[in-house]
Amino acid sequence: MAKKMHATPNLDQLESGPWPSFVTGLKRLARDNDMMVDLLGQLEASYRDRKGYWKGGTVGVYGYGGGVIPRFTELKDANDEPLFPDAAEFHTLRVQPPAGMHYDTRTLRRLCDIWEKHGSGLIALHGQSGDIMFQGATTEQVQAAFDALNEAGFDLGGAGPALRTSMSCVGAARCELSCYDEARALRAVINANLDDMHRPALPYKFKFKFSGCPNDCVNAIQRADFATIGTWRDNIQVNDEYSRAYFAAHGTRDLVNDVIARCPTRAMRLAQKDEVEAGPHHSVAELDDELRLVIDNRDCVRCTHCLNVVRGGLLPGAQRGVSILVGGKSVLKIGATMGTMVVPFMKLESDEDFERLKELGRSVIDFFAENALEHERIGETIDRIGLANFLEGVGLPLDPNMIVEPRANPYVRTDDWDEQVAKWEELKGAAA
Numbered sequence: 001m002a003k004k005m006h007a008t009p010n011l012d013q014l015e016s017g018p019w020p021s022f023v024t025g026l027k028r029l030a031r032d033n034d035m036m037v038d039l040l041g042q043l044e045a046s047y048r049d050r051k052g053y054w055k056g057g058t059v060g061v062y063g064y065g066g067g068v069i070p071r072f073t074e075l076k077d078a079n080d081e082p083l084f085p086d087a088a089e090f091h092t093l094r095v096q097p098p099a100g101m102h103y104d105t106r107t108l109r110r111l112c113d114i115w116e117k118h119g120s121g122l123i124a125l126h127g128q129s130g131d132i133m134f135q136g137a138t139t140e141q142v143q144a145a146f147d148a149l150n151e152a153g154f155d156l157g158g159a160g161p162a163l164r165t166s167m168s169c170v171g172a173a174r175c176e177l178s179c180y181d182e183a184r185a186l187r188a189v190i191n192a193n194l195d196d197m198h199r200p201a202l203p204y205k206f207k208f209k210f211s212g213c214p215n216d217c218v219n220a221i222q223r224a225d226f227a228t229i230g231t232w233r234d235n236i237q238v239n240d241e242y243s244r245a246y247f248a249a250h251g252t253r254d255l256v257n258d259v260i261a262r263c264p265t266r267a268m269r270l271a272q273k274d275e276v277e278a279g280p281h282h283s284v285a286e287l288d289d290e291l292r293l294v295i296d297n298r299d300c301v302r303c304t305h306c307l308n309v310v311r312g313g314l315l316p317g318a319q320r321g322v323s324i325l326v327g328g329k330s331v332l333k334i335g336a337t338m339g340t341m342v343v344p345f346m347k348l349e350s351d352e353d354f355e356r357l358k359e360l361g362r363s364v365i366d367f368f369a370e371n372a373l374e375h376e377r378i379g380e381t382i383d384r385i386g387l388a389n390f391l392e393g394v395g396l397p398l399d400p401n402m403i404v405e406p407r408a409n410p411y412v413r414t415d416d417w418d419e420q421v422a423k424w425e426e427l428k429g430a431a432a
Helices: 009-013 022-032 034-049 105-118 139-151 182-191 194-198 240-260 305-309 351-371 378-385 387-394 417-431
Strands: 091-095 122-125 132-137 208-211 226-232 268-272 282-286 291-296 320-326 340-346
Touching: 009 034, 022 034, 034 132, 091 139, 105 122, 105 132, 105 139, 132 139, 182 194, 182 208, 182 351, 226 351, 240 268, 240 282, 240 291, 240 305, 320 351, 320 378, 340 351, 340 387, 351 378, 351 387, 378 387
Parallel strands: 208 226
Antiparallel strands: 091 132, 122 132, 226 320, 268 291, 282 291, 320 340
8 A cells, every 4th residue: 555645736737627637647656656656746846836856866777878867856854854755766767669669568568567666667658769768766776677678678778968769650560651661770770879879978969860751750850960751752653543532532622722732832733634744754643534633743842741641642752762861959059950951862772771871870970979069969060060061071962952041242253163063963963
């Protein structure tokens, strides 16, 4: 039988709204768990005083410098004893999930059993970096919990100024829009850089994320220092059977309002069968015996909206690969930034392709380690030193499409313009 619950008037208010509350879950765990009873007491004090009462420290497991987030209470009585002793230590273990978040029920039960034995029983699936968050363990139990998790096949993730745990979408396992093997890409890159995750030695955190298509279901462009986004470089593919089924179910009004009118570059139009222009850059979907949906792929910017709406009727092209963006992050020194495109297209199919991805990821981490200031993300480093210097440092070619805005000073030398154009044409030819 757990100890008596503390009065929690402020937390109780969080259960009064129309949405499920985490407080309800904590109270359910607290029925037979003294650690959760005192956690609710400490949390109530924080809500009452509008102040967090956790402090850090040094807690870890043998051989690792990261992966455990220490939390010690600051709420003490006159004798310097914790006011909530059963939650005086409430450490979190960050654990790497399987790529694509694939679990079977046996594995989930084993994880729950381990944490009920060694911790509070509170698990978050998943944290911002993708970790399984095992929340609430005493210092004494951290090593034992890690040993049990490691025996089950799991490893600690990243914490502190280190490479963080990665995320990938479910991708090719369930989604027809997937453009590459996301799970393989995640494991290839992360397994090659585990030392930077377990032994923090970077200026600040660094995140890889992998999305199988431009929908970017793991928000890699906004949140990853190195985002790998699936894409294609030929024409959108068409499945006429599914296109006809969509049109039969929705009709012209929905097609025009929900698909054609929402194309950001007006790359689509509705045409009669005998008006369709044949061309190497056009995709044509049959809607019925007379109507056709025509897409000019030269204007397509891969926003994926039409593929989402006409599901299965429009599909990514056959020449699939990835785009690489660097520098996405939330607010820090220069505010929130989205990733900057540094590799417009890269195949990711053969063993050599995956080796190339690993080498590029390693180059970016090494550049970050050598050139970033303390507590600075790679996007802020690029903003400080300039994109051209970054690209030169990691061995990537400059691309005219990377220009943010035209230069303000019109007085520029044009002596070597012909040479630069020739170089650009050579690069385009090599990429093709």
